[in-house]
Amino acid sequence: MPEEVRAVVARTAMQPVEVVTIGVPDPGPGEALVKVQACGVCHTDLHYREGGINDEFPFLLGHEAAGLVEAVGDGVASVAPGDFVVLNWRAVCGQCRACRRGRPWYCFATHNATQKMTLDGAPLAPALGIGAFAEKTLVAAGQCTKVDPRVRPEVAGLLGCGVMAGLGAAMLTGGVGPGDAVAVFGCGGVGNAAIAGARLAGATTIVAVDVNAKKLDWARAFGATHTVDGSARDPVEAIREFTGGNGADVCIEAVGNPKVFEQAFFARDLAGTLVQVGVPTPEMRVELPFIELFGRGGQIRPSWYGDCLPDRDFPLLVDLHLQGRLPLEGFVSETITLDDVEEAFAKMQRNEVLRSVVVF
Numbered sequence: 001m002p003e004e005v006r007a008v009v010a011r012t013a014m015q016p017v018e019v020v021t022i023g024v025p026d027p028g029p030g031e032a033l034v035k036v037q038a039c040g041v042c043h044t045d046l047h048y049r050e051g052g053i054n055d056e057f058p059f060l061l062g063h064e065a066a067g068l069v070e071a072v073g074d075g076v077a078s079v080a081p082g083d084f085v086v087l088n089w090r091a092v093c094g095q096c097r098a099c100r101r102g103r104p105w106y107c108f109a110t111h112n113a114t115q116k117m118t119l120d121g122a123p124l125a126p127a128l129g130i131g132a133f134a135e136k137t138l139v140a141a142g143q144c145t146k147v148d149p150r151v152r153p154e155v156a157g158l159l160g161c162g163v164m165a166g167l168g169a170a171m172l173t174g175g176v177g178p179g180d181a182v183a184v185f186g187c188g189g190v191g192n193a194a195i196a197g198a199r200l201a202g203a204t205t206i207v208a209v210d211v212n213a214k215k216l217d218w219a220r221a222f223g224a225t226h227t228v229d230g231s232a233r234d235p236v237e238a239i240r241e242f243t244g245g246n247g248a249d250v251c252i253e254a255v256g257n258p259k260v261f262e263q264a265f266f267a268r269d270l271a272g273t274l275v276q277v278g279v280p281t282p283e284m285r286v287e288l289p290f291i292e293l294f295g296r297g298g299q300i301r302p303s304w305y306g307d308c309l310p311d312r313d314f315p316l317l318v319d320l321h322l323q324g325r326l327p328l329e330g331f332v333s334e335t336i337t338l339d340d341v342e343e344a345f346a347k348m349q350r351n352e353v354l355r356s357v358v359v360f
């Protein structure tokens with residue numbers, strides 16, 4: 001029987017989100033129905049609401065979620081009813097040119113549910129193919145990653161997007177290793193996860209840059225050894241000072257701002273790596289002296305979802321968390337209800353939270 005559940009929808013651009021009743025079909029072949037237990041509020045949900053991603057309204061928001069599989073469709077063997085899962089937006093296809101060349105983290109044809117959830121009979125577009133500000137959601141079975149059920153859902157769900165993007169930017173895309181000097185620009189959920197990832201990977205100098213003092217306090221708690229208020233002093237100069245005049249081995253841009261990209265570019269040591277994880281808008285431009293691009297060497301690496309493979313990385317990161325080696329609980333600033341999502345966007349814009357998390 002198709003179900004009716006409460007959910008958060010953005011009907012039109014720039015308008016407050018609404019809590020409405022939506023229709024969720026029974027899972028068909030390759031699909032899973034998930035009872036959502038927790039879902040974080042990510043900046044990308046706000047980008048959707050503002051029409052910044054595309055204009056396929058109405059959107060069903062929410063995509064950093066964990067819950068219990070309730071039912072599966074024909075041919076699903078990877079998960080079963082009762083499994084505790086984190087939802088992911090990288091269910092790799094195994095067939096596309098990236099998968100076939102052994103680089104599935106770039107998969108260009110990831111799976112989502114085939115059937116549509118609906119609002120008054122019209123199809124909904126789920127954020128990042130997930131749509132988990134809903135009591136139940138329909139996804140492709142490959143979007144469900146089983147993890148140790150002893151982890152709290154509001155903590156585990158955050159691995160589904162921003163926290164994984166930050167951890168992976170440091171550990172996978174940036175390849176941070178023991179003894180590295182790392183600088184992270186922007187200390188929101190993504191940047192602080194990059195700091196936590198750099199610490200886990202053995203970096204010995206971790207410089208956090210932000211323009212908000214509260215964010216820098218959080219950065220210290222996640223492992224920053226030095227902090228810089230980018231509104232008060234030049235971050236490039238400060239990073240050189242903290243690294244014996246050399247610059248950082250890995251600089252991570254987690255804002256999505258061309259000026260910050262330039263700072264991260266110049267704050268590197270020779271042959272250093274710049275990881276771009278902040279998402280730009282279409283009108284943004286960067287301009288660099290061409291000779292500096294060549295002369296400084298190294299790498300410039302955009303990072304999509306931290307180059308993660310959910311089935312490989314989520315269980316491992318949950319295990320590290322349960323062993324006390326990865327303080328994921330520090331990202332949960334508050335737990336809220338479905339009715340509070342609009343207010344949570346405002347808190348995010350006022351820089352009051354790392355993550356508000358809806359619990360059901």
Ligand SMILES: NC(=O)c1ccc[n+]([C@@H]2O[C@H](COP(=O)([O-])OP(=O)(O)OC[C@H]3O[C@@H](n4cnc5c(N)ncnc54)[C@H](O)[C@@H]3O)[C@@H](O)[C@H]2O)c1
Nearest residue numbers: 165186187188189190210211230256277278279303304305
């Ligand atoms: N690449 C991916 O796969 C991926 C995944 C999730 C999110 N993101 C993106 O990562 C970015 C960060 O996400 P978030 O959730 O952490 O956002 P956030 O708004 O919580 O954090 C951004 C931080 O940047 C700081 N900041 C703003 N201007 C700055 C400046 N000039 N210098 C230094 N710091 C500055 C803000 O004070 C804030 O702390 C966003 O662009 C988001 O869309 C990318």
Ligand SMILES: [Zn+2]
Nearest residue numbers: 093096099107
């Ligand atoms: Zn693929």
Ligand SMILES: [Zn+2]
Nearest residue numbers: 042044161162
């Ligand atoms: Zn997200």
